Amino acid sequence: xxxKETLFKLKPLLIILLLFSIVFLLRMDAVSISGVPHDYKxxxxxxxxxxxxxxxxxxxxxRLTQDYxxxxxxxxxxxxxxxxDLHSYYPSGRSAEYPPLIIYITAFAYKLVNSFxxxxxxxxxxxxxxxVASLAVIPAYLFVRRLTNDYGGITAGILAGLAPxxxxxxxxxxxxxxxxxxxxxxxxxxxxxxxxxxxxxxTRSIYIMLSAIxxxxxxxxxxxxxxxxxxxxxxxxxxxxISNYILKMETVKPSKEYPNKFKWFLDQPVLFSLVVFxxxxxxxxxxxxxxxxFTGIISSISQATQLQSSVQGTSYPNVYLSVxxxxxxxxxxxxxxxxxxxxxxxGIMVVPxxxxxxxxxxxxxxxxxxxxxxxxxxKSKKRAKVAEEKRDxxxxxxxxxxxxxxxxxxxxxxxxxxGLGYLLTKGQRFIENFSVPVVxxxxxxxxxxxxxxxxxxxDTRYSALAILxxxxxxxxxxxxxxxxxxxxIIPSADDSMYELLxxxxxxxxxxxxxxxxxxxxxxFTAVGDRPVTFDGGSQNTPRAYWVGRALLTxxxxxxxxxxxxxxxxGEEGISxxxxxxxxxxxxxxxxxxxLPVDKQAAQTILTKSYNLTPVQAQNVLQYTHPxxxxxxxxxLSADMIIKAGVWSEFGNWNFQNxxxxxxxxxxxxxxxxxxxxxxxxxxxxxxxxQINGTQITAGLAYTQNNQTQIxxxxxxxxxxxxxxxMNQIVSNQSQISILLAMDNNSCLAVAMNRELENSMFTRLxxxxxxxxxxxxxxxxxxxxxxxxxx
Numbered sequence: 001x002x003x004k005e006t007l008f009k010l011k012p013l014l015i016i017l018l019l020f021s022i023v024f025l026l027r028m029d030a031v032s033i034s035g036v037p038h039d040y041k042x043x044x045x046x047x048x049x050x051x052x053x054x055x056x057x058x059x060x061x062x063r064l065t066q067d068y069x070x071x072x073x074x075x076x077x078x079x080x081x082x083x084x085d086l087h088s089y090y091p092s093g094r095s096a097e098y099p100p101l102i103i104y105i106t107a108f109a110y111k112l113v114n115s116f117x118x119x120x121x122x123x124x125x126x127x128x129x130x131x132v133a134s135l136a137v138i139p140a141y142l143f144v145r146r147l148t149n150d151y152g153g154i155t156a157g158i159l160a161g162l163a164p165x166x167x168x169x170x171x172x173x174x175x176x177x178x179x180x181x182x183x184x185x186x187x188x189x190x191x192x193x194x195x196x197x198x199x200x201x202x203t204r205s206i207y208i209m210l211s212a213i214x215x216x217x218x219x220x221x222x223x224x225x226x227x228x229x230x231x232x233x234x235x236x237x238x239x240x241x242i243s244n245y246i247l248k249m250e251t252v253k254p255s256k257e258y259p260n261k262f263k264w265f266l267d268q269p270v271l272f273s274l275v276v277f278x279x280x281x282x283x284x285x286x287x288x289x290x291x292x293x294f295t296g297i298i299s300s301i302s303q304a305t306q307l308q309s310s311v312q313g314t315s316y317p318n319v320y321l322s323v324x325x326x327x328x329x330x331x332x333x334x335x336x337x338x339x340x341x342x343x344x345x346x347g348i349m350v351v352p353x354x355x356x357x358x359x360x361x362x363x364x365x366x367x368x369x370x371x372x373x374x375x376x377x378x379k380s381k382k383r384a385k386v387a388e389e390k391r392d393x394x395x396x397x398x399x400x401x402x403x404x405x406x407x408x409x410x411x412x413x414x415x416x417x418x419g420l421g422y423l424l425t426k427g428q429r430f431i432e433n434f435s436v437p438v439v440x441x442x443x444x445x446x447x448x449x450x451x452x453x454x455x456x457x458x459d460t461r462y463s464a465l466a467i468l469x470x471x472x473x474x475x476x477x478x479x480x481x482x483x484x485x486x487x488x489i490i491p492s493a494d495d496s497m498y499e500l501l502x503x504x505x506x507x508x509x510x511x512x513x514x515x516x517x518x519x520x521x522x523x524f525t526a527v528g529d530r531p532v533t534f535d536g537g538s539q540n541t542p543r544a545y546w547v548g549r550a551l552l553t554x555x556x557x558x559x560x561x562x563x564x565x566x567x568x569x570g571e572e573g574i575s576x577x578x579x580x581x582x583x584x585x586x587x588x589x590x591x592x593x594x595l596p597v598d599k600q601a602a603q604t605i606l607t608k609s610y611n612l613t614p615v616q617a618q619n620v621l622q623y624t625h626p627x628x629x630x631x632x633x634x635x636l637s638a639d640m641i642i643k644a645g646v647w648s649e650f651g652n653w654n655f656q657n658x659x660x661x662x663x664x665x666x667x668x669x670x671x672x673x674x675x676x677x678x679x680x681x682x683x684x685x686x687x688x689x690q691i692n693g694t695q696i697t698a699g700l701a702y703t704q705n706n707q708t709q710i711x712x713x714x715x716x717x718x719x720x721x722x723x724x725x726m727n728q729i730v731s732n733q734s735q736i737s738i739l740l741a742m743d744n745n746s747c748l749a750v751a752m753n754r755e756l757e758n759s760m761f762t763r764l765x766x767x768x769x770x771x772x773x774x775x776x777x778x779x780x781x782x783x784x785x786x787x788x789x790x
Contacts, residue, residue: 015154019137023161027130029486030171036490044491050123051173052493056536058175059522062125064098065106074098089538090513090531092570101221102177125175132179133170136186137161143190144443151467152447155474159439162478165337165431168485178432180221185436187214188228196273201266208273212280219285219293229281235412236274243407251404315584315655319540322646329428337431338438340477347438350445354410358403413441493523496782501528503779509631513567515547516635517647533566542574548651554758560774561595563789565624567632573623580616585655599625636765638783641665663753670749683749687738696726698738700751713738714754724770739766
């Protein structure tokens with residue numbers, strides 16, 4: 001065998017290695033966190049030099065993997081046969097039943113690598129997602145190559161590996177289940193299609209079994225795995241109906257031509273594949289993961305359709321509306337998420353192009369059949385002529401097979417694109433799934449166009465260059481986006497946050513409950529090893545309203561009462577009083593009245609003002625006013641300034657009309673100058689101030705009719721060296737208040753809606769708890785502050 005022949009045989013392997021290397025190395029660029037200035041990189045790296053994870057769900061997967069390595073199951077304990085997580089959603093906790101594939105693979109990789117080296121678990125996690133996600137190029141290339149050619153396979157492989165939404169959830173430092181979102185759908189569909197088109201029954205059975213096994217593994221990777229299972233079944237059923245009964249392709253042959261039903265069944269490629277896939281997939285998932293996986297599908301569909309409702313299930317606000325991935329994407333969000341306008345158009349156009357190819361191959365080929373020796377009897381001459389024409393005209397079997405294949409692909413991609421297109425209206429998190437049929441379709445279309453290039457460009461070298469140029473143009477946008485993205489990564493955690501949680505772990509009782517806004521909850525539990533009120537897995541609950549209320553209210557006793565109730569009994573008090581009133585709005589009203597007061601006063605309010613019986617009142621008070629509340633801390637952070645519009649909207653929720661009003665801060669470090677004893681302050685958010693001895697004036701500068709105007713604040717708050725030196729109303733007509741926090745020659749200038757001027761967040765974070773008696777400062781690092789609650 002000469003070198004040329006060897007290279008030809010190795011060509012697919014070499015292409016796969018090249019594609020994998022490109023997408024893997026682009027993902028690994030993120031490990032250098034180039035988005036952070038060089039002098040500050042160590043601030044975003046742990047003691048082992050690995051960057052902190054780039055989003056908080058990664059820390060949940062990290063903690064569950066630690067659980068699995070420590071005691072062999074997910075979560076903290078097992079309750080009634082169910083793995084249970086007591087760190088999340090304290091005190092009740094929540095189920096730790098979770099798609100375990102990411103946990104199993106990470107634990108295996110950790111043990112394997114540490115059998116001959118010493119790498120911490122987070123180091124394994126940083127590398128795992130880029131490696132697994134990059135594997136998607138392999139089935140994408142092989143599947144499309146088998147249907148078309150190498151050019152189509154290369155296009156599909158590079159687009160699958162670099163689809164921007166997929167890439168942005170699978171780079172180094174993003175440790176989540178997204179790494180499986182492209183790989184397994186391609187394996188499921190690819191194995192099924194190859195199996196359904198296989199001529200040999202043994203080959204067909206192997207591929208269909210591999211497709212069913214891929215469904216099983218996918219069910220261990222992602223909770224919405226079922227859409228691929230039903231996509232394949234729906235495609236098979238619709239294909240059989242259209243091909244056999246509408247287009248008369250005889251894809252299901254008459255059983256009378258076979259000696260028995262079993263042999264007939266074995267000789268029906270698509271029907272056999274469909275039945276074996278459905279039965280095997282159902283049994284595998286049911287036996288390994290539990291048949292409840294199938295009954296939970298209805299619930300998953302219902303939840304998906306409610307994502308855009310202002311409330312979900314109850315009158316409490318739908319927190320998912322504040323989560324970026326749950327928002328409805330615009331058209332260009334989808335286009336950008338799948339790789340740009342060219343991949344999008346090519347991926348969508350694959351369906352009409354397949355239908356065009358189908359219609360182009362419906363002609364018949366003239367083949368002269370042997371003439372009959374005798375003339376037909378009992379037929380008119382006209383009927384005899386028609387019969388003779390039918391005998392002399394037969395359909396080319398290759399064309400017939402092409403027609404069936406094009407129809408099968410067209411049905412598959414039509415259902416796939418339309419189904420996921422509908423889900424896009426429920427949240428942009430489905431862009432990742434939508435990108436799979438788009439990139440495969442783009443690859444198939446490029447592959448099907450290759451013969452046209454070769455027909456019009458006779459020189460094979462120039463035709464190959466032309467095709468490669470087209471592929472480069474199509475792949476340029478996702479590749480450039482991936483490169484740019486990898487070089488702009490900034491981790492979501494830093495040394496200050498890590499140090500704060502380490503202090504909490506070393507200086508608080510193990511049963512101390514941490515409350516903050518939900519975003520950093522997974523980090524608190526993973527690093528601080530303390531339970532939290534709510535986190536990224538339990539944010540869409542009534543707790544979002546109550547924590548927002550605790551931050552927004554100006555009533556210190558109400559804020560403390562809310563935190564005491566949530567950290568000691570969770571939602572037991574909320575549900576108990578609602579069982580009495582059967583009205584969420586009324587229940588919230590009552591709780592806001594009784595939580596700020598002592599137990600005896602609360603008892604009186606419940607029985608006298610709201611006509612609860614003494615027994616009902618006691619049932620409520622055991623949860624709202626517990627005798628021995630758990631120790632708890634409130635954590636405030638700089639990011640909550642930006643998120644004020646969210647937590648204040650929920651904390652100000654109107655339960656009558658299902659809406660909330662959000663308020664915001666604008667905080668800027670101001671420039672401070674001094675001249676002749678007068679201090680001038682100017683900030684980019686428009687705040688200007690002047691201090692002359694004890695005289696302090698401030699306002700918000702704006703331009704009107706080309707002239708600079710100064711708007712007086714509703715309230716002016718001035719803090720010098722952590723002491724409030726001014727806190728007074730300036731103008732009742734103004735809707736904006738101003739706070740100046742001065743320390744030596746620096747000044748933080750804060751403009752805020754007047755509704756926030758007396759909020760607990762303002763008083764705790766900006767005013768350092770001045771005038772408050774029940775919040776005691778505990779510790780602070782960087783922009784993070786811990787408060788003990790008395």
